[in-house]
Amino acid sequence: MISFLKHYFKGEKNIGIFQSIMLILFFLFFSLILFFIFSKPKKYYEEISFLPLNDRKKQKDL
Incomplete structure (x- = not known):
């Protein structure tokens, strides 16, 4: 199948x-990315x- 595609797209037309x-x-x-x-x-x-701010607070508490 891939060889067919290579041969098909080889021509300029x-x-x-x-x-x-x-x-x-x-x-x-x-469009899918924007939808999600x-x-x-x-x-x-x-x-x-x-979330990054909450991680810093947890590290200071340890």
Whole structure:
């Protein structure tokens, strides 16, 4: 299968298809990342933002 793809994309006339496929994959990946970021509640990010500070307090208590 990979040898077929190498042979198919070797020609100059087929390179536009490869670029289009890569653009679509990038857009889908970027959209998924944005979806996961904005689907989390704001409280989740507030708790995460205080984790480094909480670690320092725990180390001082030891």
